[in-house]
Every structure is written in structure tokens, then in C-alpha cells.
Amino acid sequence: MSIRVLIKDYPHRAIALATPTHALVLRHSSSSTENNGNNNASSTSLGSNGPSAARCMVEFSRVEEVDLSDYRGLHSVNVHGTLGLITVDNNVFLVVVNGASKVATVRPGETVQRIHSVGFFCLTSSSYDAMLNDEVNPYPTDTIDDEGYEMGFGGKKEQSPLEHPCLALKKILSSGTFYYSSDFDLTRRLQHRTTDAATVSIDSLDAGFLWNSYMIQPLVDFRSRLAPRDKEALDKSGILTSAIRGFALTITIPTSSAPIKSTGSGMPSSMTLISRLSCRRAGTRFNSRGIDDDGNVANYVESETIYWTPTGVCFSYVQVRGSVPIFWEQQSGLLPGQQKITITRSAEATQPAFDKHFENLEISYGAIHVVNLLSHEKPQEVELSQKYRSHIKSSPLNYGVDQNHREHELLKLTEYDFHAETRGPGGYEAASMIARWIQGSADSFGYYLSEEVDERARIQGEDRIIRRSMTILQQEGIFRTNCLDCLDRTNLVQTIISKMALEVFLSHKGLRANQDFWMRHSSMWADNGDALSRIYAGTGALKSSFTRHGKMSLAGALADARKSATRMYINNFADKGRQNTIDMLLGRLMGQVPVHLYDPVNDFVVAELQRRAAEYSETEMINILVGTFNLNGKTNGITADLSPWLCPDVDPSQQCPEIVAVGFQEIVELSPQQIMATDPDRRELWERAVKNTLNRNAEKHGREEYVLLRGGQLVGASLSVFVRGDCLKHIKNVEGSLKKTGMSGMAGNKGAVAIRIEYGNTSICLVTAHLAAGFSNYEERNRDYKTISHGLKFQRNRSIEDHDTVIWFGDFNYRIGLSNEKVQKLCHVGDLETLYENDQLNLQMVAGLTFPYYSEARITFPPTYKYDLNSDTYDTSEKARIPAWCDRVLRKGDNIRQIHYDAAPLRFSDHRPVYATFQVLVQRVDERKKDALKAELYSRRREVVGDTRAGVDNDDTDDEDLIGYESVEPGLPPASSDRRKWWLDNGLPAKARIQPPQEGYMPNPKRPSNPFTPSPEPDWVDVQRMGGRPEPPPARGSQRARTVDFNNPPQSNSQARKLIVPAFPTHSTQTSNFDGSRDALNDLRRSESSASTRSLPTRPGPGSFTSQPQSQRTGPQVLRKPAPPIPNKKPALLSKNSAQSVAQSQYRDDPAPRRSMAERRPVPNFMDDEGGAKPPLPPRTGTGLSAGGRNLLDDDVDEGAGLRGWEVLQPQGGR
Known part of the structure; x- marks a missing residue:
């Protein structure tokens, strides 16, 4: 299905991938990276946990529902799908495949395409539109240099004054080593996939072989939120592309050379080889060695040989290669002696990762036979082999319940010194002698075999014949081959193993293949070795001449010498940059974050459909x-x-x-x-x-x-x-x-x-x-x-x-x-x-x-x-x-x-x-009900939030974050996020400016700094100036603070939250404190009144001060409000028998509240008009003041005179 790339520049840049039926539209959202222009904005409005993900709006709809009239085509070449999105230098690029050719046909209807060229379309800027995408090469890149890049990339055109940030990615993706299929799951072997899958589901692929998993994951997440029918439409459109790296090739076997003859049809059979390189521990030769803690090994490749005949018989055989699964490194060097191997972990620290690797192999393939081709003479390779052998002996796959005897051997080892065995006059031909050591496992592992059979079925009252594939045999084991690099020696031995499996299959059929058949098989494996070697080492495989022709010629030896010299140069001077590009492609560089895609309307509709499922479903x-x-x-x-x-x-x-x-x-x-x-x-x-x-x-x-x-x-x-x-x-x-x-x-x-x-x-x-x-x-x-x-x-x-x-x-x-x-x-x-x-x-x-x-x-x-x-x-x-x-x-x-x-x-x-x-x-x-409800929800939602499609004329503001928001209560703002704080909306500064409710009010210094902490303290206190008539205290049992005038009827004052301290009784006894315990001096126990006493000064002990009449005081004094007239009868609230005082006794052991500076500061501006003298502050406890200060514990007539003007803040009733 052809896919067009359409771009819209104004008013907002958007890119659409349009098929004849559907369109995927993306638009970058700048709210994730740009400020709202307010210099006083709080820094917490932006992401503070490293680089934030770029955000893009996305929409997938039918073509008739999207207005594409304002879009233009960037070039006339249709693309084959997208590999995903990637952020480079703060720009978001959409990666598309714009050049590919068919290289393999596994079975009828199952084709494999090789990627020759990719395009990078920027979602954030138009500066790069004419740089790489005009240089599209839609034809196969047959001239690939030894580094795996196109020779003379860019043609004879002048170099752009501005280098494209994705140039390195462009080179590696266009190197001819990436493959994809729109017909079947290319990441899985034939045995693990069904034959009747109409489309490829992008979310079911094997991530271990999916090289664009980092780039495609945002689109996969978006797909997971779509309705089932939209998912199916997106899969059928072919817009989302899954790419593997490795090798794929189909060779046609003419009827004259085919061991299984077709009866009547005359159609040729085919042989296909697919090699899937793992991306779990991907890298270049000296930058990626050994194993990691997750059990992934370097240069891990799954190779599958498939033979298909027109009669419906399909044979498949799988084998794997991978680096020695221990922790080791090797330094590059210009001389062979400088390339020393270092084992970086002890055996005890290596065994868990080793066991994890082989456990994963056993689950995927069954029994494992390891073929180790390392030398028995080179000291460094001997050390690796010894460690390898020791870990295999300690593997739990070799033991049953009793560790003292072997019940099953799920893990076998064959050590075969390739160089020593092929050193004689027989040359590389002697390598075929390895069959003697592995023939038993080859017979027991079997292979995958399926045949097409006819089945009778009654459909709509009619008997029909349905032809479908039936599995006859499955492969139950795997050969794991390795040398030092897992390239040259490994590829030659894997060719022999593949030939052995085909011979076993044909012998079960009573057939034999001729020499032409095996020559085609060897040529295919030689191409496979060259391709994998270019990826890992930068050049073609050594010994490929023998693999291809069955003998080693002088020209082949010279070619191997040239490749060895080229490898040395590339490994020392080019591999570092290639490794960095691979890490960027896989999203492993420091600071790389995937693009975040969102479709606010669709997300709301899906959630609402789930909530209202009862309207269109029944049980x-x-x-x-x-x-x-x-x-x-x-x-x-x-x-x-x-x-x-x-x-x-x-x-x-x-x-x-x-x-x-x-x-x-x-x-x-x-x-x-x-x-x-x-x-x-x-x-x-x-x-x-x-x-x-x-x-x-x-x-x-x-x-x-x-x-x-x-x-x-x-x-x-x-x-x-x-x-x-x-x-x-x-x-x-x-x-x-x-x-x-x-x-x-x-x-x-x-x-x-x-x-x-x-x-x-x-x-x-x-x-x-x-x-x-x-x-x-x-x-x-x-x-x-x-x-x-x-x-x-x-x-x-x-x-x-x-x-x-x-x-x-x-x-x-x-x-x-x-x-x-x-x-x-x-x-x-x-x-x-x-x-x-x-x-x-x-x-x-x-x-x-x-x-x-x-x-x-x-x-x-x-x-x-x-x-x-x-x-x-x-x-x-x-x-x-x-x-x-x-x-x-x-x-x-x-x-x-x-x-x-x-x-x-x-x-x-x-x-x-x-x-x-x-x-x-x-x-x-x-x-039908569900579709109708979905259409209604879409229409209604777009009316509420506006048209939020990816290409409409909306401003790039933080308001995009609010699309789809439903307030829990009318009038409330949306919740804050790492990019947006609701209290900073509309350009408000980060520092709050608070307005008092009325004139004369100030913030309560006793209120906790955290406004969300429960507290009985009021937010504001009324500060009255002296000169007016002071307000009497409120009643002690009232639910809300009010002022009381003993000479006039009481009047409510909703803003007053003060309580005047009552006068002390005339008798004197020992006292302890004010908070919840009995005051022996005043015979008072605190009640459950909500009035606060934290503003009261702590009273000194007896004898701390000398009594002095008020009339003899000199010096400036602060004038306070006078206390109310002392009633003759003790207030009922202060009675010993008060029921509330009994309840309050539970606070007897609470510590006294800590005093603040506000408690020791006179209330400002409390001066009368005549400038009279101010009453003195009550002295601090234990401050060592002179005897001239008044002793608050003296028994004179004017008790409590020293506390005149001191007030207790009482919270509003019901707080």
C-alpha cells in the first residue's frame, strides 16, 4: 500500500502519512520545552528530572475525516512506512523508509524487503527539508563499501553548509543491513508464528530482534490506546514498520535441482536464509564483547534455513551464534599482540548471568549443544575455553534433582579447535569432520516441518475443501556455535550444520540432493557471512571464498589478507563513531528520552467507552x-x-x-x-x-x-x-x-x-x-x-x-x-x-x-x-x-x-x-451501538475542547496539557504537573502577593507555614490601633469568637478572633504550667475551649520579681487594652467541677507551646492620641530582670494588671 508524506508549515508544522484510506497526522507540541514568556515564572513549572520528553500530538483517522488541503508533498517518492520518531539536538524527526527492494520470499505471500534508503522529516523545523530527503536513492545500493556505508554517499552534490544531525543514522539505516516485512512477523522463526495471520501486529514482535523498538515504541503505545477497529486499520495500513538487522535472501531452486519434485505444477522450489542480529548487546567488534548482567551476549545471531516446495512441504532449521558468555573485554590495537583479552569478573560473579543466558535459550529452543571453535594453543583463547567449560559444568541445566548424578543433559559441549583441525593438507574441507561429534544431537533435535493438507468443512450448509498448513514435526534443540568473533570460523561451521539438517530431512523422505543444490546452499551462506561480518567487524567475512566455492584459491587468500588489514584500520579508527551511532539508534545514549505522543480526544473517548460499557454490551x-x-x-x-x-x-x-x-x-x-x-x-x-x-x-x-x-x-x-x-x-x-x-x-x-x-x-x-x-x-x-x-x-x-x-x-x-x-x-x-x-x-x-x-x-x-x-x-x-x-x-x-x-x-x-x-x-x-456511541463522544468532545486534531490552528501553549481535562468540581483548575502549576496561570509570579480581607488585618504569625497542615489558628488577626474603645473579651463557651461589652448588649463580630485573658483569683498557691495541667495559683484547669493560649507569656516562679505599685512605674511603657471588670463570682468555665476540664486533662502531659518572637513583641501603633505612657511588657521567665519589675504572683488588688493589652487568639468556631 502506497504511503504519501505530506507536510504543513502554517500555522503549525505538521506531518501526515496518508494511505488511500487512512492518515496518521503528527504535530510537535512546544509546551514541553518552552516557557510561557513570564520571567518571574517558577522553575518548578519545568521538568526537573533531567531532559523532558518531546511531546507530539497524534491522530489516526480516515482520510475523509482529515483536512489535507493545506498539506504539500515534500517529494514525489512514496514511502514504505515509518520506523518511528527520534529526538536529535532537541529536534523531533519522523523516520520513514523511502527506498526498499524485495530480497526474499519465504512462502507465497510472505516477502522480505531490504531497506536501501531512509528519510528524516523534522517535526519542529523546516531547515532540514532539503538536506537529506532530496538525496533519496530508491534503487538497491549494490556498491557497499567495507564499512557498510554507501560509496560516495550524497553523490557529487555540494556539501550542505549545515550538516544534518541525522547523517550518521541515515548512513547506518541505509547500509543495506536492515530488513522488514509487511506480510509476516520477521522477528520470529517459522515455528513460532502462525500461517493465517492476515496482518502484522507491531506490539507482538520480539523486541530482542526489533532494531527500531526505541523509535517505534511511542507509536506502539499510541496504538494500544486505540479502539480495536482502529488498531486493525492501522496494522493493515502498513504505516508502522518493524525492522531487523542481519541478512535475508531467497535462492530459487529449479525443478532440475530440487530434491522434492513438484507434481504437475512445474513451479520451482525456494531456499531462504534469514539471520536476525540481536539488539540487546549490539555494537562493534572491540566495543561489544562477552555477556551482560541480563544474560545478553555480543554478536548474537539467530539463523534460519527454510526450504519450501510447491507441494506445500516447508522445512525450517534454526541455529544461533554468540560471543563466549562470560564477562570479558578485548582492547583494539594495530598489532595482533596488543589485542589482549581481559576477564573482568570472577567465576562466582559470572555464573548468574551465564545461567540466565542459557535458561533463556532452553526456554526458547529446548536442549542446547555448544560448539566451541576456540584455539587450544593460543593462551588467551585457552583461558576463555577453560572458563567456558567450568561454567557449563556448573550450569543447572545439566542436573536433575540430585546434584551428584546427571539425570538430563540439556546443555552439551563440543570443543573443536578449528585452526588445528584444518591445518593439514585437507584445508578447510577437514572442518566437515565435526559432523562426527555433533551427529547425535543433530538427529535428536529434529527440525520444523509442515505440510499442506486438505480438510473438509461445512460452511453455510455447503461442504467445502479447505487447504491449510499442518505442523508435522518441531525442532526441539539448538546448536550454539562460537569462535572469538563469531564471524568467519562460526559461519563456516554453521554452513556445515545447516547442510547436515537438510540431509537428515531428505533422508527421512528417502531423497538426496544433487551438487547444484548444495552449491546454491553454500553461496547463500557465504553471502550471510559477509553481511554479518560487515555489521560487526566492518569488512566481509574471511574464508568466504571456501564457503562459496568449496575450495580456497589464491585470490581468496589475498582477499582475506586485504580484509584483515581493513578490519584493523576500522576497528582502531572508525568503530568508536559507529558504536555511538548504534547506541543513538537504540536509545541508549545518556539523556535520550523517547518522544511522547498523545491524542487527548481519543484518550478521553476510549476511557469513556470503557466506563459506559454497559450501554453497548450484555452478559x-x-x-x-x-x-x-x-x-x-x-x-x-x-x-x-x-x-x-x-x-x-x-x-x-x-x-x-x-x-x-x-x-x-x-x-x-x-x-x-x-x-x-x-x-x-x-x-x-x-x-x-x-x-x-x-x-x-x-x-x-x-x-x-x-x-x-x-x-x-x-x-x-x-x-x-x-x-x-x-x-x-x-x-x-x-x-x-x-x-x-x-x-x-x-x-x-x-x-x-x-x-x-x-x-x-x-x-x-x-x-x-x-x-x-x-x-x-x-x-x-x-x-x-x-x-x-x-x-x-x-x-x-x-x-x-x-x-x-x-x-x-x-x-x-x-x-x-x-x-x-x-x-x-x-x-x-x-x-x-x-x-x-x-x-x-x-x-x-x-x-x-x-x-x-x-x-x-x-x-x-x-x-x-x-x-x-x-x-x-x-x-x-x-x-x-x-x-x-x-x-x-x-x-x-x-x-x-x-x-x-x-x-x-x-x-x-x-x-x-x-x-x-x-x-x-x-x-x-x-x-453498532459502540460505534455510534464512539462517534457521539468524539463529536461532543471536540465541541467542548475545540478541534484538537494535530493539524488545526491552535496556539502552542501549555493549554494543550489541559485538553481532555474534566474538573472534579466546577471552578477548580486542573491538577499541576512537572511543566505546569495552576497557581502560576495567567502570568502570575512565583512569589505570592496576599491581600488582607479588611483594613487593619495582618497574617497570623502563629499559622503554620504549610497552608495544607490542619491548625486551629486563624489565617488573619485584627490589629486595632489605640485611641478607640477597646473590645471586651468574648464569652468562653461560644462557638465562634465575638466581642462582649459589659455595659451594652453583646454584638457579633465575625472578623474578631481575640480573647482577653481573664483576671487571676486573689489566692496564691504553687503553679506548674498553663497547658492542660492544674494551675495551683489560680485553681484553674484548662477546658476544651478552642481558644488558644499560645500568646500568653510563661509566668515566672515565685519570688522572681519584687512587687511594685503601678503608679510608681517610670519610663516608657506600652499601653495595652484594659482587662474587663473582675466579677465577684468565679466564672463557671473556670470552676474545678467543670465537665470540660475533666475532658481536657488528657493534655496534662503535653509540652508547653514554644514561644515565638511575636509573643514577646508589643503590638505596634497601640498609642493613644495624647501619647500617654505605655504599660511595661511582662518580664520573661528567668531573664534575670531587676526587682523593679512587677512580680506577677504578688497578691494585690490589681491582679492581672501586668497582662493588660495581651490577647489570646481564638479560632473561628467550627475550625
């Missing part, structure tokens, strides 16, 4: 029956009555369930012929018998007939899913997958077959499995479960766990850990509880070692294995198998409830069939 309870039966290879039960198993006596509502899933194990007897080619005839016979049984039951209950939805088979294990005819309209996205388990791909028929469906909008995964046999092999069964759970994948990279409901059923082969005699005795007396307590599956699940988070219903039936044929007697043969519940059903999901769990009395096998019924709550979405 329904459906019934599911699953059955599992190990047939022991028998066929005499096909004509038997299967209704006790498939139509059990259950509740009437479950007599005819909507879905029936039937799993068989050992559907065929194990034989080499059955392993090599799955025969679907036996499965079809059983499917027909099951369908007839179900339809007879449906007719009996007046229900519609059942339809075979999909079936799958892996050697002896098969799964068939039947659906009632009236439920077909609710089912969609049906997929099948399988996973073979076990150490060997040639022995055993163990594995799993899975089928996923979506009933309405609820995803259901049905898995039937046949796990490893053997009484004591429960650990291997646990490993089989993990292999299936992690390795079985559907399209879009969905795993078993990525479903709402999961049901496992099959022959799990877990046994009962008791003797045969005891188990039979317990079975005879019906003590199932004791048997279950010793059941291996139960114990392993309780320990969390297998099937985590799965549940099993209570078992109410006796063990289902092993019976004598056609009998209810347990095994009486010579082997005398211990009875066990081998056949099980497990479930997981929040929407599933199990109703029945039982075994059926069918006796033609040594197993008893087991069935289980479930009720599942499914959700159905009315897509």
Missing part, C-alpha cells in the same frame, strides 16, 4: 463440556456408544452445551512413520463418531446440530472443538496452535494442541496435553507444562495465559506416590481422600511448581489408569502399573464455574475417559 451464561480420553491406539471404540462420556446425566440446562471440546491422546500407535507424517484420517474418524453422538443427543432435546469448528493434531494428541449451530454467529477469531515437548524430536508423541476462540468478546483457550510418562518423572512433567505454557503461541503473539478463560485437559501422567498394594486397597475401600493427599499433581500444585493459579474440582471417581482392557480391574500384567489419576481437567478464570467432574465407564482402553462441565459468563458487544 450471557454459556455451558462448556470438555472430555479427555487416552485411546491407547485403539479403534474398536469408534462404533461404541460414547454418550456416557459426551452426554452424561447432568442438569437439564447442561444437556446440550454451547461448546464441546474433546481431547484424545495416543489416537495412533507410536511408530517412526507416524512421527514423520501425521495422518489425519484417524482423527477424522473419531471426530465423526463424536459429532454423531452429540447430534443424537441434540435431536433428543430439540436442539440444533453441532458443527465441527476446528480440529488439530500433533502425532498422537488431537483436539476437536464442536459448537452448537445456533451459537456460530457469536464465535470469531478461531485459531489453533501446538507445541511438542520432550528432549528429543524423534522419540515420543508428547505435547499439546490448543484452540482459542472468542465467544462474543470473551476469549477462551482450550488445551489438551499429553505430558511425560514415568512414575518419578514429575519434574519432567512440570517442565513440559512450562514449555507448553511459554512456547505455545497464537497469532499476535498471544499465549495461553492471555485469555479470559483457560481449560487444560488431557493425560497429564501424574501418579500417586504410594505402593501398588496400598493404592489398590484404598481404591477398594473408596478412601479417595488419602489417595489425593499423595497425588503428585496435587502436591506439585500446592508447592507452586506447576499449573500456578489453576484449580481442579473435587475428585469423586477412582483412578482412571491403568485398567485391563474391557475390564474394571486395575493392571494385572507383569508391569503392574500403580493406579493413578492420569487424566485430569484444570481451569483458570474469574468468569468460570465448574459444575461436574467425573469419569465414564468406557472399557475399550486402559484409561477411563473423564469429562467436566462448566458455566462461563461471556460478554457480547453490540458493535
